[in-house]
Structures are given as structure tokens and as C-alpha cells.
Amino acid sequence: MFLFLKCLPRLFSQANKDLKRHFVLTFSSSLSIAIALLMAMVMTVLAVNVSYFTENIEEQLVIQVSINPTFQNDEIENLQDELQTIKNVKTIEYSDSEEELDKLIKDYGETFAQYQGEDKNPLYDVFLVELKDNAKIEETTSAIQKLDGVMEATYGTSTVNTMVQMFSGLRIGGMIFVAALIFLAIFLIRNTVKLAIQVRKDEISIMKTVGATNWYILFPFVLEGMLTGFFGALLPSLFCVLGYTSLYNALNGTLMSDMFTLIKPYPFTIYVVLMLLGIGILVGMLGSYLATRKYLRWTR
Amino acid sequence: MIELRNVTKSYPNGVHALNRISLSIEDGEFIYIIGPTGSGKSTIIKILNGEEVPDSGTVVVDGINVGALKHRKVPYYRRNIGCIFQDYRLLPKLTVQENIAFALEVLGISKKKIRKRVTEILDLVDLKEKARAYPDELSGGQQQRVTIGRAIANKPKLLIADEPTGNLDPEKSKEIMELLEKINAMGTTVLMVTHDIVLVEKFKKRTVTLDQGFVVKDSKKGGYVSL
Structure with a gap:
């Protein structure tokens, strides 16, 4: 643990160096993740609002x-x-x-x-x-x-009933869609980190020869993946806060009729942003772990 | 102290790399392993540095049963062993002193200690004036000396040299041999795999001859004897 703390600055600078070295690669994968997360964000906002509608309607039943x-x-x-x-x-x-x-x-x-x-x-x-x-x-x-x-x-009427059912269908569909997008993001990060590993293959083999522990080799890559995911989450987060707030204000907080009351942007958007950043970082971690695992295994 | 007892290793493709090899090497010894291609020399190295696990038999290095090591422990075991290769394997973007320091940084040693140790090593391998040069600015012999410096930076007990003179002319080979002897004299066990008959004849050490996975000759007196 002590060794870990002592090495931390060096590991961070290593990850930073890596990010700079293949900036284009990192940028493109960040962008792809941003797009995936953007769609995920829209779906989430939609799904949460729909479930909010449903609750409202059901309360009136x-x-x-x-x-x-x-x-x-x-x-x-x-x-x-x-x-x-x-x-x-x-x-x-x-x-x-x-x-x-x-x-x-x-x-x-x-x-x-x-x-x-x-x-x-x-x-x-x-x-x-x-x-x-x-x-x-x-x-x-x-x-x-x-x-x-x-x-x-x-x-009420049977229309209310079908609407409730439709909404729950929409919610489930949205969740599946979001899950698929997150899976895609993991895949993208895995590929980015795999390429980064290829570039540093010699370095890794020397590190292994002189007895660097696996986590020491792995950490910069995981960090890199986490940062990529984090950068990817920034754009959709911004969209979420600005976009949803202005939408809310433009529509005066309701959609068509009073039955569809939108959720207030604060603190709702903050939760969504935290979720996006969390997903970005987690996805980055998972993706880079998956990429490094194979390369860093001892062949014995 | 290295002890191999009835070590057998075969690869999935059916090659029997080692056949019931028994060998013991004392601390501070200098030993050649010679033999034709495919005789199992590389496999011995891989087993000693923990890259491969023997199919049967035991390998004990300095009291550690290498074959039974857990994956997690291999890096720590590796720190007892320095490795040098025919193709140097230096990092091209780092200078000589950075290359040597790299091996120590990885182990989490403090900067002050690293600087001190790097100076010592540059002195030992006689590359002080090249400290800030990059590997591609050095000759083959000089590059190999950097590799040796990096391998012994962590003061390993055992130095494994895989054909260290393979790419060098006789003059430079002699230089490397003298350096290895110097390191050996400081107490490090040196195990050197080589093809170079001239060197084996000139610097007479204990010589183990391998052929098709068997030890065919173990001569304490040294020197190359044709089979």
C-alpha cells in the first residue's frame, strides 16, 4: 500500500503521457463514448420522465x-x-x-x-x-x-390503462437500449486500450523482466481508460444540464397537458450527470481491465 | 544456490525440451550452458526466471520452489534474477541512465537511492560519459553493457545471460565477458547461455552441454569438447 502511494505520481504521469501519445485515438474513442452516452442520457431522461408521468396518472386512478x-x-x-x-x-x-x-x-x-x-x-x-x-x-x-x-x-377510461401499459413498455425498451449502449462503450474503450498496450509492448515486457508487479503495469492503462470514459461523459453531461433545463423552461414544465408534468431540472439533472460520469468512469475501468488482462497474464 | 532435480518440460506441440535434467549450481559460480539449437537452453532460462513451469521435477532457486510459485508472487521472485538478452531490449526513447533507472523505478525505490545506484552502475559498466546518450547512439557492445547495468541494478543474486555476445564481434565480446567476470567476482552467480565456442575456450568455466533435452556433459574444468 505504501509502495502504491509512492508510485502514484509516476503512474499518473505515465497515463498522462500515454493519453498525449495517442491523442487522436483517445479523442475519437472519447467522442464515440460521448455519442453513446448522449443517447443513453436522452433515453434515461425520457424513461425517468415517462415513469414520472405514469406515477402521476396512477395516483389519479x-x-x-x-x-x-x-x-x-x-x-x-x-x-x-x-x-x-x-x-x-x-x-x-x-x-x-x-x-x-x-x-x-x-x-x-x-x-x-x-x-x-x-x-x-x-x-x-x-x-x-x-x-x-x-x-x-x-x-x-x-x-x-x-x-x-x-x-x-x-x-377513468381504458385509454388511461393502455397508456400506462405503453409507458411501462417504453421504460423497459429504454433500459435495454441504454444497456446496449453501455456495452458498446465498454467495447470501444477496450479497443483503445488494446492499441495503447500494443504501442508499449516492449516496455511492458521489460517491466515484467525486472519484476514489476502486475498492478504497477496495469494501473496507468486502467487510469487511461477511466479518463477516456470521463472525458466521454463530459459532453452528454453538459447537454443534459443545459438542454433539459432550457427544454423545461420552454415548455413551462409540462408536456401538452397538466397530466404530463416534467421533472424539475434541479436536482434531477445533477443526478443524471453523476450517473453519466459514474458510468463513463466505470465503463473505462472495465474496458481497460478487459484489454490488459490478456496481455499481462503470466504465461505459465 | 540453484538446484534442478529431474526436470522435464515438453511443449504442447510435442517437443520435449528438457528430459529429466538434474543440475546444481553453487552461489557465486560462473557457468556456461552450451548446445545446438533446440537443445533446451532457452527452456532452462524460462524455467529459472519463472516464465515456464516444469512438467515434473523441482526447481529450487535460493530456497524458493519456482515451479510452485503463485502468479502473484512471480514478479517478486523475478527481482532476484537479472536477465540480459542477445537483442538488448532497451527502451529507445530513454537515455542510458533513464533505462537503468527505469528498472529501479518500477520497484518503487526512492529517487535519491535510484540516482546513487545509477551512478554506481554507470561506473561499473564504464559508461559514465554516455549517461545522457540514447541507445541508438551507442555501439552494440555499449548497448549490451547498458542491458547488463539494468539487469544488475537491483543487485540480483543470479544473472542470466542469453547469448549476450551473439551480435558482437570478438573484441566487444571479450569486453562483455570481462564485465561479467567482474560482476561474478562481486558475488553474483552468472549463468550464461552461448554459442560462442571461442569464448568458452578462452574464458574457461564450468560448462554444461545440452543436447535434445539431456545433459550430455558437465565439465568442471570447462572448455568446449566436441561430442
Whole structure:
């Protein structure tokens, strides 16, 4: 360990020298990594936002259970107890027909005010049921439908449902894409470092002859790979911070409707940048390790 | 002290490089290994410096069983052994003194100690005035002296020389031999693989003759004897 610290400046200068020696090579592989990470960044930002949308939408998912208007208060309470026994049910909120009408007027305008007043109100008293797991919304709704005294059980529209499913598909697709890009970046760095090793082959063989330990030989290459990855991550990071922030400001924080609220750029972009730098460095480390492993193995 | 006992080594391509070789070399000895191409000379070197593992038999160098060494330990073992080659293997972009210092830097020795040791070595190999020259500015003999300097920089117990005079004319070869004798006189065991019959005759040392992986002659008196 002590030896390690003592050698550190020398190893760093070695890596630096190497980087300069094949600057073009390093630059091109940094650039390729930058492009790969840029795409990965866009996909990540998209995926995270989509999952944020989904969460928002899912939070708004409520089953509206219309109650038979002939039911009396104690029967309504019984029904509430029955609803409570259904597995997936999280909360139940009672809202009578007048409250429902008020909501309608508030949301859609005064035209509905004509229905105000005794006997004119066409709405039912309802239970608003929230679920623990929104994915099972259909089963739960049909279970509620079968209960005695339930006129109707509905949840939003089926479009919401397909949208949620589409979003989750998009999320998974995005993840696979990002994984593929990271794999590509590892491959690129591996090749860069392999070439760097070729250049220094004589030096390495002499180092081995005089008894340099493997890590001493390996370290500058790993460092080089890490730096390449780091440089590659800088460009997409910059794009992420500036691009996303200006996009957010331009769109006023929402996409098309209030349902799609974008994530606030701060601290979200910082997390993405940290992730990019982390991936860049890690990918560089892994790539150069893979490249050096074969060359530095003792042939015995 | 080097002890080879019944060492056998064959390569995947079916060549039996060494056949039950037994050999013991005392500390401070100077020994030639001679023999035709393919007689197993290089294999002995590779086994001694830890590059190859014998198929059977044991190789003990200075109390270390070389064949059983773990990969991780090989570099540390290597530090006990200096190697010089026919083709010098100097780094072209480093000067003479940097080339010698390189071998010490790699081991994490402090700069002050390195400077001191490099001066000592330049003195020993008689290249003081060439300290700042690059290898391509030197003659073959001078380059070989730098290699020797680099090999002994870390004060190894054993110096292995693989045809050190292979590319040199007789005059320069004599120079190298005298340098090796000087190093040997300082207590380093020297094992030299050579083709050069003239040298073996002139500087008489213990001579081991190999042929097709067998020791066919081990003459303490030295000198080349035709088979």
C-alpha cells in the first residue's frame, strides 16, 4: 500500500503521457463514448420522465362506485365494510350526490348548475376507491361490480390503462437500449486500450523482466481508460444540464397537458450527470481491465 | 544456490525440451550452458526466471520452489534474477541512465537511492560519459553493457545471460565477458547461455552441454569438447 502511494505520481504521469501519445485515438474513442452516452442520457431522461408521468396518472386512478339510490344509510355502511374486505383496496372515500355535482360544476362549468336542487340531481352517491396496486385495477373493479347495491363501478377510461401499459413498455425498451449502449462503450474503450498496450509492448515486457508487479503495469492503462470514459461523459453531461433545463423552461414544465408534468431540472439533472460520469468512469475501468488482462497474464 | 532435480518440460506441440535434467549450481559460480539449437537452453532460462513451469521435477532457486510459485508472487521472485538478452531490449526513447533507472523505478525505490545506484552502475559498466546518450547512439557492445547495468541494478543474486555476445564481434565480446567476470567476482552467480565456442575456450568455466533435452556433459574444468 505504501509502495502504491509512492508510485502514484509516476503512474499518473505515465497515463498522462500515454493519453498525449495517442491523442487522436483517445479523442475519437472519447467522442464515440460521448455519442453513446448522449443517447443513453436522452433515453434515461425520457424513461425517468415517462415513469414520472405514469406515477402521476396512477395516483389519479380511482374507482368510482355508484351506490344504489334506494339504499339507506346503514346499508351504505355495510357496503363500505364489504368493500374494505376486498384485498387490493387502499382507501375508501364516501361522496354523496351533491358533492359530486359540485365537483362537476367546478370542473366543467356552470351549465351543470341547472341540476342543482332536490330531485333534480341525476347523480348517484359514490364511493371513491383507491387501490394498492393499480395494475390489478380491472380485477378489482369487476369484484366490486358483483357486490350487492353497486349500480356501477368504473375507473377513468381504458385509454388511461393502455397508456400506462405503453409507458411501462417504453421504460423497459429504454433500459435495454441504454444497456446496449453501455456495452458498446465498454467495447470501444477496450479497443483503445488494446492499441495503447500494443504501442508499449516492449516496455511492458521489460517491466515484467525486472519484476514489476502486475498492478504497477496495469494501473496507468486502467487510469487511461477511466479518463477516456470521463472525458466521454463530459459532453452528454453538459447537454443534459443545459438542454433539459432550457427544454423545461420552454415548455413551462409540462408536456401538452397538466397530466404530463416534467421533472424539475434541479436536482434531477445533477443526478443524471453523476450517473453519466459514474458510468463513463466505470465503463473505462472495465474496458481497460478487459484489454490488459490478456496481455499481462503470466504465461505459465 | 540453484538446484534442478529431474526436470522435464515438453511443449504442447510435442517437443520435449528438457528430459529429466538434474543440475546444481553453487552461489557465486560462473557457468556456461552450451548446445545446438533446440537443445533446451532457452527452456532452462524460462524455467529459472519463472516464465515456464516444469512438467515434473523441482526447481529450487535460493530456497524458493519456482515451479510452485503463485502468479502473484512471480514478479517478486523475478527481482532476484537479472536477465540480459542477445537483442538488448532497451527502451529507445530513454537515455542510458533513464533505462537503468527505469528498472529501479518500477520497484518503487526512492529517487535519491535510484540516482546513487545509477551512478554506481554507470561506473561499473564504464559508461559514465554516455549517461545522457540514447541507445541508438551507442555501439552494440555499449548497448549490451547498458542491458547488463539494468539487469544488475537491483543487485540480483543470479544473472542470466542469453547469448549476450551473439551480435558482437570478438573484441566487444571479450569486453562483455570481462564485465561479467567482474560482476561474478562481486558475488553474483552468472549463468550464461552461448554459442560462442571461442569464448568458452578462452574464458574457461564450468560448462554444461545440452543436447535434445539431456545433459550430455558437465565439465568442471570447462572448455568446449566436441561430442
